[in-house]
Amino acid sequence: MAKPNQPPLPSILIANDLLDGEVLFRTVSGWSPAVADALVAEDLATARQLEAEAAAATRRQEVVDAYLVEIARDAAGRPVPTHYRERIKTLGPSHRPDLGKQAAEAPAAGR
Amino acid sequence: MYRYDEFDERFVRERVAQFRDQVARRLDGSLTEEEFKPLRLRNGVYLQLHAYMLRIAVPYGTLSGRQLRQLALIAERYDRGYGHFTTRQNIQFNWPKLRDVPAILDLLADVEMHCIQTSGNCIRNVTADHFAGVAADEVEDPRPTAELIRQWSTNHPEFCYLPRKFKVAVTGAEEDRAAIGVHDVGLRLLRHPETGALGYRVLVGGGLGRTPIVGKVVREFLPKAELLAYLEAVMRVYNAEGRRDNKYKARVKILVHELGEEEFARRVEAEFAQLDGPSINADPEEVARIAAYFAPPAYESLPARSARLEAAKATNPALAGFVTTNVFPHRVPGYAAVTVSLKLIGGAPGDATAEQMRAVADLAERYSFDELRVSHHQNLVLPHVRQDDLPAVFAALAAAGLATANVGLVTDIIACPGLDYCALATARSIPIAQSVAERFRDPVRQQEIGPLNIKISGCINACGHHHVGHIGILGLEKNGIENYQITLGGDASEKTALGERLGPGIAAEEVPEAIERLVEVYLAARGAGESFIDTTRRIGLEPFKAAFQSFARKEVQDAAA
Known part of the structure; x- marks a missing residue:
């Protein structure tokens, strides 16, 4: 667990797109709807940069509700939030696999 | 039904125009999120986990067929083909895009609807008995x-x-x-x-x-x-x-x-x-x-008992079962109110697809003086159906997958959207409702158990009314895992009572078995014709607590072993 006022590590920056509300992840160069593209902060300096970017992107009217989320890596090395709330946020409603990001990823994974 | 006068019409149209301008200013950067948030909330727009959410007012839960059709159209055109009826008799869409909301509000205004008073620190949309009139x-x-x-x-x-x-x-x-x-x-x-x-x-x-x-x-x-x-x-x-x-x-x-x-x-x-x-x-x-x-519609003079319905029930046990659970007596002889359960086994409580909304709108227009209701139990009601027409209404509902005969029974579960959608939630509600409904899916057993209200909330804000469930389930977080507290003895009726906790919280997968244990206590203790809540009142909490706690303790021991 992160200490007070300390960003969680390792972590990614998660937000909702201002226009359509979709969950987005901060990448090295912008925002992506895919968690696999997320830039992972492994150290405090990178996490601080992501925090600064959260504030800046909010000011630029790109996103809303931007915050850092602690992650672990899955077998393929992709970031997976450690908390169930954020996992649901990166996937979609758990009772509706046909909706949310999981819907787009499931067929792709099956191919 | 109430119809807008010129003032209502102008007020709602002006609000849409104002909100369109507010959204435009938000999108061009003139309004910050901090400035915009109270404005969007005054128009029913929330930001949830996966997307924005739009809550539409259904004043006192009364809708016309035309209005429900418009909701179906919005579900298809601007959402993901379904909507969620809430415990405040409203409807929510879970996936609207902010840029589309003004267009949605226009469509609502076309049928005398809006999202005013569905959020914010104001007097909210007023609710009423779904069997009003x-x-x-x-x-x-x-x-x-x-x-x-x-x-x-x-x-x-x-x-x-x-x-x-x-x-x-x-x-x-x-x-x-x-x-x-x-x-x-x-x-x-x-x-x-x-x-x-x-x-x-x-x-x-x-x-x-x-x-x-x-x-x-x-x-x-x-x-x-x-x-x-x-x-x-x-x-x-x-x-x-x-x-x-x-x-x-x-x-x-x-x-x-x-x-x-x-x-x-x-x-x-x-x-x-x-x-x-x-x-x-x-x-x-x-x-x-x-x-x-709100004057009564033009009822026909009919005999109190419908020979046609009785004959149909005699040959169709499914219809007879449906009439027992989902049909409520009407003050006018020969009529009945039909509750359309949105608690399909395997579904999400209160969710209806656009096709289902159109099917119910058709039935309201054809058989119920073009009127329907949303109940705070998250079901729909056709309030004025001729008993003679009940066989046809039942057949049409069955064809639309909406003839679930469980109103007031153990699978007619109230559940908030929980963490599957809601940004405030601490745990999921819908999968819990689904697992309990699955456990008790046998219609014969449901009838045998009789009236039993289970209500589930995914956080302490209690949108799922868990405190007043005969059995209440509250989802919380404990050490990074979803954990569910069970309460007993709540009552939302005129005998209003708040449920009491039975013991420590349990894991999601233990909830159906825990409910089973409580039902077993009731079945063993009930007197003739005595309902779950009546038995609870008579014998008190202790026997239920004992059964629950011995179950919860065993689960903890098994987990530790």
Whole structure:
């Protein structure tokens, strides 16, 4: 667990797109709807940069509700939030696999 | 049904235009999120986990076929083909894009609908008995009262910035189907025991959430004509003295609790005496104009018993079962109210697809004087169906996958959206409802168990009304895992009661078995014809606690082993 006022590590920056509300992840160069593209902060300096970017992107009217989320890596090395709330946020409603990001990823994974 | 006059129409259209401009300014950067948030909330737009959410008002739960069709159109055009009916008789869409919301509001305005008073610290959309105008135990249809309060409270300049949200429910019946005991204000229409005049019993300070409290009667009889002045007095006392320093202590229930109900009532009466009643109370002509919209439809003269229905039931056990659970007696001979259960086994409580909405709209138009209701149990109601038509209505519902015969039974579960959608939730609700419904899916067994209300909330805000469930389930987080507290003995009826916790929280996968144990205690202890809640009241919590705790302990031991 992160200490007070300390960003969680390792972590990614998660937000909702201002226009359509979709969950987005901060990448090295912008925002992506895919968690696999997320830039992972492994150290405090990178996490601080992501925090600064959260504030800046909010000011630029790109996103809303931007915050850092602690992650672990899955077998393929992709970031997976450690908390169930954020996992649901990166996937979609758990009772509706046909909706949310999981819907787009499931067929792709099956191919 | 109420129809907009020129003022209603203009007001709603202006609000759409204002919000379109506010969205444009948000998108071009002139408004920050901080500035925009209170504006979007005043128009029903929330930001949830995966997307924005739009909450649409269904005043006192009454809809026409045309309105439900429009909701179906919005579901298809701007959402993901479905909507969610809520415990406040409203409907929510889970996936709208912010840029599309003004267009959605236009479509709503076309059918006299809007999202006003579905959010924010204002007097919220007023709810009412879903069997209004139907029930035999009703002294008067509560909807003219609810509509009057809607008109009075909409944009009331004095009450736009209350300490917190404010919810009003109205019933005109002896049996409380509107849960008036757990609203900020609950109104019960009744006749004065001596004069026979119509008036209201006024309850104030009920509510669920983190501090559940049953409302207190502050006025045993308020003459009907004095309603608005009295409500204004209640609102003034609350607006002036309700706490603004702590959001969790800002509801009127806390004020009533802190002052004591007698002192609160005294202050309301003092304010009421100061007010100029005639300038606030509604003009009798306006009251009559509103009431005329709710005049009973043109019923036919029919025999009390339908030979056609009886013959059909005799040959169709599925229809007979459906009539037993989903059909409510109508005050008018030969008619019935049909509850369309949105609690399909395997579905999400309260969800309906666009196709299902159209199917119900068709039935309302063809068989129910073009009227339907949303119940706070998250079901739909066809309020005025000829008993002769019940076989045809049942067949049409079955064809649409909407003939689930479980109203009031163990699988008719109220559940908030929970963490599958809601940004405030601490745990999921829908999968819990699904696993419990799956466990008790056998219709014969459901009938055998009889009336049993299970209510599930995914956080302490209690949108799923868990405190007043016969069995309540509250989802919390414990050490990074979802954990569920079980309460027993709650009651949303006129015998309002808050459930008590049975023991430690349990894991999600243990919930169906825990419910099973409670049902076993009931089945072993019940007297002839005694319902779950009646047995609970008679034998008390202890036998249930013992069964629950021995189950919970065993689960903990097994997990440790």
